[in-house]
Amino acid sequence: MDFNKIFIKNANPTKVGGQAVLEGIMMKGEDRTAVVVRKPDGKLHIKTELLKKPGGWKKIPILRGVFIFIDSLVTGTRTLLYSAEVLEACEGVETEKDKLTLWMEKRFGETNAFNAMLYLSVVLAILFTVGIFIIAPTAVVSVFKYLTVNEVALNLIEGVFRIALFVLYILLISKMKDIQTVFQFHGAEHKCIHCYENGLELTPENCKDFLTLHPRCGTSFLMFVMVISLLLFSLLGWPNLIWRIASRLLLVPVIAGLSYELLRWAGRSDSPVVKILSVPGLLLQKLTTKEPGLAQLEVAVAAMKAVLVPVNTPVYEGECDLNGQLMTKH
Template identity: 50%
Template sequence: MGEEVFKLDKNKKIHRTSIGGQAVIEGVMMRGPKGIAIAVRTPDGSITIDKKPVQSLSMKYKILKAPILRGIVAFFESMIVGVKSLMFSAEFYELEGEEEEQPSKFDKFLEKLFGDKLQDVLIYFSVITALLFGIGLFILLPTVVVGFIRKLVENHIVANIAEGVLRISIFLTYIILISRMKDIQRVFQYHGAEHKTIHCYERNEELTIENVRKYTTLHPRCGTSFLLIVMVVSIVMFSFISWQNIWIRLISRLLLLPLVAGISYEVIKFAGRSEHPVTCLISKPGMMLQKFTTREPDDSQIEVAIEALKNVLPENREDDK
């Protein structure tokens, strides 16, 4: 964690939680052990809360709570929840200052085809599209690029390292570029508010703007850190696969991706629950990367994050483990 947190709380017992969240358009989504809450600052200045119970496959099938498997499930479910949260927050702003448009013929066709299920179809389509984009850009593209120069590199270990370095370079470039976008910077402020609020709760302080404000915007369980760990784990795992036919290599990448996600989940979960020097070292690169994906929030944004967190708090601390 950030050094400022240790200085502020070195004598306080830290309460480890499984509470996480995500910044959305003018708001924050928080997910606790039993519920999800989205708090959005609407155009009129008020805060709207949407609460839902957690519905996870791991609750229905206990086998999915096993290490690695739980990470695979959490990865895909977090994407679905994230898209739903973004769509909910967007509803308050997409019609602001615009006249309502009549549905096109294609929109009417989709409504007729899917009926009440259209919203779910759009959500899953968005998740699949995002997955394909991410896999194509960060996983497959580096493999293809290095494949072109494979004849110049005889050692397959060197080729694997080159692929890994290119993968991380693309990822870091992508993060840095989007962090410069004005609209994204405001979302990153809410991202910072989310982290600050969780820090405050984990240190058993009352959730007030004054208490939350003093904490760092960096958190070891952040999704940004998770993605960076995915990159590192993929380098290690893929290095054991020799360079063969490019298509075999691409397919192997796709088949191993769920396992990579599962292992990465276990790594970040472990790192987020310990302050051992080794785990702090593991968390350090991801924490540094969060300097691009978080910004210092203002008090109104902190207020939104507090409202989101309050609406997912368990009835007692023992439930939140």
């Protein structure tokens, strides 16, 4: 692993981030987001939105990580759904709404019903994640108490099992063709951010020379969560299963907050300590990013350029060019 190509000397770290979506990329700048989706006919569809002004909590270490994590889940889910809608519209697919959705739209209005379903899906995703990667490991590892009474060893086994389970999950979904494409767009997002932070002109050709690994990535955040949870849980001993589950759930916000602060540090420092701490996340990124083609880099560049505009630039939606500029109204 060439750290010099990941923690690039003289690069100017920024707060610009992104996310791969279905056949596209969402970029997040200082005051807006832009999601660009490549339609089946090869044309680019874009939608830009202004970000809400952050509250005072964003200045509070640890706490800001919790709020940003939740906001990222909601924004990520909304963006994924939007990219799916764009592709379905291109294919002429009309999804029939179920009775619950129709009832909610009639009762609360289409926008409120959509937001309610969106937050419900995020809650269900969190519950699934907590169940599989927090509760299940500590329950399964309970059988090891018959082999050892060493509390540190039991917590270590639980942590290693949790990480192995997560890596196995990534490996399994990476075999899916659609996910492989998403991982290519993920790689394109990282290359584009590297290009921008190194002060080069944003072109697909310039972007392709960078690695798909980036120290300030959500994948690394998740690995930080795994490692920090292993360390913190080891301090709690090995009480009965109910107390273990309760303690782990209560510590989830603390772990998310600490992981965010560590990710921020990794994004703006190239110290030896940061490089060592970043290794597990970077290794995991080798699974969640794939080498993109020029067409995918074009999408990343268009999304990036759309958020690097003056603050008062109006938002827009429709077909765009390779510079992320609107061509036809939606």
